[in-house]
Amino acid sequence: MGTVGKAIFLLEQFSTEQPEYGLSDLAQKVSFDKATTRRLLVSLAEHGMVEQDAETRRYRLGPGVSRLARIREWHFPLQKMCAPFVRDLARETGETVHLSEYSAGTLLTVQVELSARANRVNVDVGQPLPLHGTASGIAFLTCARPEITKACFEGRMEAFTRFTHTSRDALEKAVNAARARGYSRGDQGFEEGVASVAAPILNTDGIAIGTLAVASPMSRIDAETTERYGRLTMQAAEAIACQLNGGAA
Amino acid sequence: MGTVGKAIFLLEQFSTEQPEYGLSDLAQKVSFDKATTRRLLVSLAEHGMVEQDAETRRYRLGPGVSRLARIREWHFPLQKMCAPFVRDLARETGETVHLSEYSAGTLLTVQVELSARANRVNVDVGQPLPLHGTASGIAFLTCARPEITKACFEGRMEAFTRFTHTSRDALEKAVNAARARGYSRGDQGFEEGVASVAAPILNTDGIAIGTLAVASPMSRIDAETTERYGRLTMQAAEAIACQLNGGAA
DNA sequence: GTCACGCGGTTCGCTATTTGAACACCGATT
DNA sequence: AATCGGTGTTCAAATAGCGAACCGCGTGAC
Structure with missing residues (x-):
């Protein structure tokens, strides 16, 4: 699997039942290395695709996805x-x-x-x-x-x-x-x-x-x-x- | 810029004014190589983040982004x-x-x-x-x-x-x-x-x-x-x- | 008709990016 | 203070990405 595939795979782990993950949870769930998972999350976060709760340090989907979806829904x-x-x-x-x-x-x-x-x-x-x-x-x-x-x-x-x-x-x-x-x-x-x-x-x-x-x-x-x-x-x-x-x- | 950064950067090119791109258009706009651009698009398409019009071969945002956005909006x-x-x-x-x-x-x-x-x-x-x-x-x-x-x-x-x-x-x-x-x-x-x-x-x-x-x-x-x-x-x-x-x- | 151009798509050797075990850190809990 | 569960960082090794050059196709000019 390519790097972007992995990144998107991470995004796809979020669901209505499980909208938030800690780093280790997520790494384990997708069976990537923690370091890898983190780098991907950071990249994603830079573009607002995920965001990290400042307090709990957990990750969730960010505003970027909503933005893209609005563009799609527009046309x-x-x-x-x-x-x-x-x-x-x-x-x-x-x-x-x-x-x-x-x-x-x-x-x-x-x-x-x-x-x-x-x-x-x-x-x-x-x-x-x-x-x-x-x-x-x-x-x-x-x-x-x-x-x-x-x-x-x-x-x-x-x-x-x-x-x-x-x-x-x-x-x-x-x-x-x-x-x-x-x-x-x-x-x-x-x-x-x-x-x-x-x-x-x-x-x-x-x-x-x-x-x-x-x-x-x-x-x-x-x-x-x-x-x-x-x-x-x-x-x-x-x-x-x-x-x-x-x-x- | 990392690979996932590039991939997301591609996604960000789509807007309400310009919701579709040909491969070369897009490659030029972001100044990546055509091959690179295509590989990224293919990876994105595999997960439904973009889709390619079967006829015109142009790319646009796919259902995957809507899905992620729905998950976010849910909670x-x-x-x-x-x-x-x-x-x-x-x-x-x-x-x-x-x-x-x-x-x-x-x-x-x-x-x-x-x-x-x-x-x-x-x-x-x-x-x-x-x-x-x-x-x-x-x-x-x-x-x-x-x-x-x-x-x-x-x-x-x-x-x-x-x-x-x-x-x-x-x-x-x-x-x-x-x-x-x-x-x-x-x-x-x-x-x-x-x-x-x-x-x-x-x-x-x-x-x-x-x-x-x-x-x-x-x-x-x-x-x-x-x-x-x-x-x-x-x-x-x-x-x-x-x-x-x-x-x- | 044919030639040249622009387009999407593909190849393959080189190299830079990603990888992950190991480690450092921080805060709770005992 | 020592242990545990977690996040975040490092660096040599290797894998994945890169892009110039390529093919094949349709289109428009001549």
Whole structure:
């Protein structure tokens, strides 16, 4: 791994559950030398990508990352643009809706609108979703760049539940079915008792950049509602794509 | 400059005005070798910090930066938290209000609420504000970490207008006056015809992390309104700090 | 058509940067 | 005061980065 790879790897250790690290913690977690870790952190800190608490000496993400993100959101306002669609879909279905964006091998949850019901599916912002094991992932694979699909098919497929597709064959079948249908179904592939539908959000070239998904407890779901949610999700994803790309159209 | 420094420097070239670069453009802009630039970009792309348009082959900021920013905002929701205060202050004053956060030597504009008046001051999100030349900067310096103040006093002070403080003496006087007053005044130090007041936002240690500022056209401002806006800004900044740090309190 | 230019991308020997074990430090805790 | 858990620093060894020169491709001039 190159030096910048390591530096970014450090940044990626920070999460909502673990937003701060001491030097040694972090060095151990990524198994770099303490000295190395420190030099990287100092470099990052010089540019505001991390900051060190003056008192506790612990490190956390700095203002620099927010700055970069604002620049990106400025000319590619995925989140802002999708917010109303996500809300509407959540209202129409009464279920948890989440929006994900593809990044470096997985789908990252960007936005979540939780169901108002007591029995609901919880998804966290920032949570990565495996391509092979979720409705979102399968929807994404229906229109992903060939390299990505290939890498996914050829990689190891972890089994999250006893329903997870773990063979290339099974996955390919699921993807093809989803492609034909226009939306994907995920039956407890990632978490037992959860059924989802998802549709890809396409860019101008017809390549998926992310997905929109509805996740419900199995108990509330039958073939008919699945179909209904699937259609709604698909329509919302298309509307998003339309606004993202065309503007008007 | 170390390798990670260079990598981040690349990221910092992207801005709202110039959100995309070709390889050669970028290499020339930062004056690195093309090969170097490319290697860095590839490393960054592997982690989603930049992405390359499949068609035009140009590079832009990737989803990775948004992800990191979301993690940061999650446990340090500066922007979300400040939004209502910024709006209220804008409503009370009828002028443009902007919130900045300190990062790597300057204040970065995080949020702007523009005045509804036709004749108003415009500030862009992401715009960096020099410490020595703006009301925000001076407010920040009243409670900055000593190293920062020192570096600023000893560094070169660019003159943006004929009113900019360019000597250590003048700046120090302005900072001291602001500290005594509780808020800073900036009279056309950055842009002619613009008068601002600003107050620092402090962390638990009493160190400034950012500023809140009101910017008005000179024509609408007199000593009395300046004083009024100053007080309002100060109060809002204190309220923000209180909520950021204490929670309740 | 073809020539030359500009562009993205790649190669490979040289060298400077990074590396990490060992060490120094500082503040709590016993 | 001695031990522990942590941050931060040093320096010879080695690894990773560097960049001039290179390829291949598309484009526009002539």
